[in-house]
Amino acid sequence: MADQRVVYQFPISHYCEKTRWQLDHKELGYATRNLLPGGHRLFSQLRAGVGTLPVLRDGKRLIGDSTRIAYYLEKHYPQVPLLPEESAQRRQVIELEQQFDRYGVHVRRWLYGQLLGRPEVMRAMLAPYALPGLVKKGLAPVIERGVAQLYRVSPEPVAQSQVRLEQGLALIESLIKGDPARYLVGDVLTLADITAAALYAPLLSPAGSPWGFVDETSLPRPVQAVLQGYRERPAGQWLLARYRYDR
Numbered sequence: 001m002a003d004q005r006v007v008y009q010f011p012i013s014h015y016c017e018k019t020r021w022q023l024d025h026k027e028l029g030y031a032t033r034n035l036l037p038g039g040h041r042l043f044s045q046l047r048a049g050v051g052t053l054p055v056l057r058d059g060k061r062l063i064g065d066s067t068r069i070a071y072y073l074e075k076h077y078p079q080v081p082l083l084p085e086e087s088a089q090r091r092q093v094i095e096l097e098q099q100f101d102r103y104g105v106h107v108r109r110w111l112y113g114q115l116l117g118r119p120e121v122m123r124a125m126l127a128p129y130a131l132p133g134l135v136k137k138g139l140a141p142v143i144e145r146g147v148a149q150l151y152r153v154s155p156e157p158v159a160q161s162q163v164r165l166e167q168g169l170a171l172i173e174s175l176i177k178g179d180p181a182r183y184l185v186g187d188v189l190t191l192a193d194i195t196a197a198a199l200y201a202p203l204l205s206p207a208g209s210p211w212g213f214v215d216e217t218s219l220p221r222p223v224q225a226v227l228q229g230y231r232e233r234p235a236g237q238w239l240l241a242r243y244r245y246d247r
């Protein structure tokens with residue numbers, strides 16, 4: 001029942017997007033509840049034993065972490081499966097889900113490295129919460145500092161994260177053999193595709209995704225060029241195709 005299933009989320013979190021996508025793919029109804037960054041831990045730690053979002057409530061059960069949620073959903077809602085039956089392919093999907101989850105950390109750090117400090121980022125982050133304007137104004141710099149600290153958004157780690165995220169793009173390209181129409185494993189969408197596409201999506205803000213609140217043309221030229229390069233290469237085209245055809 002949709003009202004018994006709730007995704008506790010930050011709307012612009014790419015890990016939350018991964019969980020929403022999986023639920024949507026399985027046509028499982030759900031409501032979303034936006035938790036306030038920082039305050040979310042009170043709920044997530046106590047109720048699901050994790051410090052992060054997403055947390056899924058399914059009836060009486062609470063499950064934290066997008067990977068655990070993914071396997072919970074595959075087990076309890078096997079319709080439209082996202083894990084192949086065939087064992088070699090299944091192993092590959094499981095491995096890729098783990099790998100792209102790790103690349104998601106680098107996508108986030110590199111992107112915050114380019115965007116943190118721009119007012120529209122905090123505006124987008126705080127938009128869903130019914131708080132007085134003055135409170136949001138006071139919270140924004142606190143959350144911004146928290147984000148920078150929590151995700152290690154400083155020049156050296158940000159530069160390293162760019163190298164790492166580009167390794168992930170190269171991995172996508174080797175799996176699809178350069179063809180944006182292909183899936184990562186086999187001939188159908190799997191958990192590997194959803195994980196990779198959702199976790200890289202903030203770089204390209206595909207239509208229908210919760211990003212795109214920053215006007216790319218207002219970014220420094222070198223950053224625009226990097227993003228344009230990501231969009232044009234086969235991995236970027238693949239990601240946009242996954243959003244167009246499978247999201």
Ligand SMILES: N[C@@H](CCC(=O)N[C@@H](CS)C(=O)NCC(=O)O)C(=O)O
Nearest residue numbers: 013014015051052053054065066067
């Ligand atoms: N491994 C976790 C990572 C989730 C994650 O990093 N979520 C971020 C938002 S993108 C979060 O909750 N950050 C707040 C925090 O760490 O306190 C998952 O797959 O669910």
